[in-house]
Amino acid sequence: ILQFIVRSAELSRNDIILEIGAGTGSLTRLIAEKAGHVFAVEMDRKLFEILGETLKDCNNVTSLNKDILKSKHHIHPEIVECVSNYVNTATTTEGDLCIKVISNLPYYISTPVIIDLLQEALPIKLMILTLQLDITNRMVAHPGTKDYGQLSIMTKLFSDVKVLKKLPPDVFWPAPLVDSAIVKMTVNQNKYSDRIRNYQSFQDVIKAIYISRRKTLLNSLLSLCLKGGIEKDAQGLREDLQPILRKVGINPGSRGEELDLEELIELSNEISDYVCSQKDSV
Missing domain, CATH: 1.10.8.100 (rRNA adenine dimethylase, C-terminal domain)
Known part of the structure; x- marks a missing residue:
């Protein structure tokens, strides 16, 4: 699954990755092998300490022991500032830098994090997210269905979504009680900007x-x-x-x-x- 996620992100040395919920760093190491720089966010202090050990020989990773959300409606400003400062000062000889997000998002923060990232000032181009299946169903829902709501609307407003792979509970440890899915969000924050007056x-x-x-x-x-x-x-x-x-x-x-x-x-x-x-x- 980790290799599938890395392949799906189509990484290059021009990519700046925001990884939310880095855990012990197993996926982070794979990302760092192909990306230009990784900002690995992990709020759990014990996991963050293990993350530091896992990544001690990776010189293109910045680890942040913070909650991705400052509040329900805002990505933590210090995280945004770290990524922005890097993008504004980094140099590349081959093309423009590209910000991508990779995350296995917990259910209880999935909706606010997705909506906040889509509205964030960071010029995110791609997100590869592992989510509970009912969240992905809401993202791609059509009007008039029970799953259609604010997440469906904001997702369509700012991105194109494709479900890449459905995952049964037994591929995780500990196993959740529900199915999950990996989704690819191709972000275009100006997709409808010329149509909305206010x-x-x-x-x-x-x-x-x-x-x-x-x-x-x-x-x-x-x-x-x-x-x-x-x-x-x-x-x-x-x-x-x-x-x-x-x-x-x-x-x-x-x-x-x-x-x-x-x-x-x-x-x-x-x-x-x-x-x-x-x-x-x-």
């Missing part, structure tokens, strides 16, 4: 829709506008929002989980324009 508004619309999946789209947007400080009562907002929804071809009684990415972008643009016009008129 990224914060896009995020707000997504959050409003998925904080209560069973609400109708009209009610989700109503809650968003009321919290946004628009000085209108609920009935007035309903009367404003219904034609906005119809303008973009969306039934006000539908649920947000039925919308594909293109519809969500168009809707968020219209909501952004509406909110700005209401605040300007005050």
Whole structure:
């Protein structure tokens, strides 16, 4: 499996690797043999000490005893700074440097880490991730299905995902209770940037829709506008929002989980324009 991961990452000496959860360093050593530099992140102190022993003869590895997340919505800034500083000061004679992420992500941090990495300032080009299968199912889910949600949307917004290999529990020790999968994410952080007029508004619309999946789209947007400080009562907002929804071809009684990415972008643009016009008129 380790060799498969290394091959899938298509490593070269121009690659800067952020490895999250380096453990005792078995995979790290294989990566270091082919990559230009590896930033190996391991938060467990005992594992970090073993990692240091494993990598003591590797001169192209920087080991970091830190949690990848500073908070739920932010990659640890010291880790970002370390990678950024290296990229900004390193020299190469053959092409541009390329940042890639390799990780076996624990279930409980998978979603925030993936979303935060996709939104991070680091110009990541590729991620090879080992994840629980239900996480990968959510990443590639289609609108209207039970797995479709914020992770599906953000993944499609910033990347193309391919499931490379499904893994049964017995390939790990200790064996988990669920199946896993290795996925390849080809990242393009500007994939839809020219289509979204206000990224914060896009995020707000997504959050409003998925904080209560069973609400109708009209009610989700109503809650968003009321919290946004628009000085209108609920009935007035309903009367404003219904034609906005119809303008973009969306039934006000539908649920947000039925919308594909293109519809969500168009809707968020219209909501952004509406909110700005209401605040300007005050």
